[in-house]
Amino acid sequence: MLDLLRQMSEIISASGKEKCLRDFIIERIKPHAEYEVDPLGNLLVFKKGKNRAKNKVMLAAHIDEVGIIVCFAEKSGFLRFATVGGIDPKVLLGREIVFENGVKGVTGLAPVHLLKEDEKNKAPEISDLYIDIGANSDTEALNAVPLGTTGTFAQKLEEFGDGLVAGRALDDRIGAAIMLDLIRSETEYDLTLAFTVQEEVGARGAAAAAFSIAPDYAIVLEATTAADIIDVPEHKQVCKLKNGAAVSFMDNSTVYPMELYELALKVAEDNGIKAQPKAAVAGGNDSGSIHKSGKGVRTITLSVPCRYIHSQNCVSAVSDIYETRALAEKLGYTFANA
Numbered sequence: 033m034l035d036l037l038r039q040m041s042e043i044i045s046a047s048g049k050e051k052c053l054r055d056f057i058i059e060r061i062k063p064h065a066e067y068e069v070d071p072l073g074n075l076l077v078f079k080k081g082k083n084r085a086k087n088k089v090m091l092a093a094h095i096d097e098v099g100i101i102v103c104f105a106e107k108s109g110f111l112r113f114a115t116v117g118g119i120d121p122k123v124l125l126g127r128e129i130v131f132e133n134g135v136k137g138v139t140g141l142a143p144v145h146l147l148k149e150d151e152k153n154k155a156p157e158i159s160d161l162y163i164d165i166g167a168n169s170d171t172e173a174l175n176a177v178p179l180g181t182t183g184t185f186a187q188k189l190e191e192f193g194d195g196l197v198a199g200r201a202l203d204d205r206i207g208a209a210i211m212l213d214l215i216r217s218e219t220e221y222d223l224t225l226a227f228t229v230q231e232e233v234g235a236r237g238a239a240a241a242a243f244s245i246a247p248d249y250a251i252v253l254e255a256t257t258a259a260d261i262i263d264v265p266e267h268k269q270v271c272k273l274k275n276g277a278a279v280s281f282m283d284n285s286t287v288y289p290m291e292l293y294e295l296a297l298k299v300a301e302d303n304g305i306k307a308q309p310k311a312a313v314a315g316g317n318d319s320g321s322i323h324k325s326g327k328g329v330r331t332i333t334l335s336v337p338c339r340y341i342h343s344q345n346c347v348s349a350v351s352d353i354y355e356t357r358a359l360a361e362k363l364g365y366t367f368a369n370a
Contacts (some may be wrong), residue, residue: 033357034197034350036060037209041189041199044132046099046116046182047233052132053095057208057227061215065225074241075227077211081219085368090224090247090329091214091360092238092318093207093254094231097200098342099184100129100163105174109167111137114158116182117232121156123343129163131183135176137165185344195350196273202346204231206336207253210357219361221368231318235285238318242325249367250331251360252319255348256280256310258337270314271337273349276306277356278335282313285320292332299362306355310335334360 045053054075061067065079075095098117105111129137140162163183167173177183189199211225224245229237242250260272271278277300280286281293300307310333323331336356339347 047096081221087248105170110162128186130186203255235321239321252333255338256335278310285316
């Protein structure tokens, strides 16, 4: 599964431009499942299990990532841009950017020795930044990178430390890799899986996917903020690396059914799977759209803890990825036969 994650993390897939990653997934599921692509670009997959499911269970993971989109070219050839999804401007400073067409550039900001004193300690805004692709004019720049072109951090997945991985877009290549691995495995019960689009700009694809599938239960597979780092008090750490899947009881888009939250932790304990609460009411994900779809969907989110999320080097533990996969599979079978 780690090889899948590595390959998927190298494909640029900013919100609204998910086709390349979707095509990658399709090529790998063709022998294993039935699928369709809906008008928004969601990839909907039906995986036949050894047994028919009593309830329709939907697993969901988004295939878009945060990024940037080109909006203007200065006469000098520097590009102005907007963010696609939530990116802190500070993580963009001096970063190498790769565009969807392969062109590379570097983000820039006025040099510190030219700043006024009151500007030196001010956090930059996106409007202060530009991208240098080495162009000499606006015409040259736009010929290389037309308006509306998206890009993201030029960073590949690397293993480091004691069982950790670092790279961009672990949110949510991890969830997509888990689902792809499940599709290519033998499953106990039927499952429906949605590789959703445009999560980072408002969980838009998930709304359409859930409407089409009309599941009885949904499991959202995500990456979530782990703040188990220096100088963060324990009550604000949210979840920790190497403690297993983070199970949500509430976030900014969903109040999860308490019985599902408790059931997820019980299934983990009964099967020797590591799991932990996501101990913060923060963020949001595809569940915010899914649980409100149709007549309502009973939904739970399982997340892999991830440090430095939405940056060029997200960090997760390999063991948490496998623990989350195991819990998603067991919980999916539990819902299928509930």
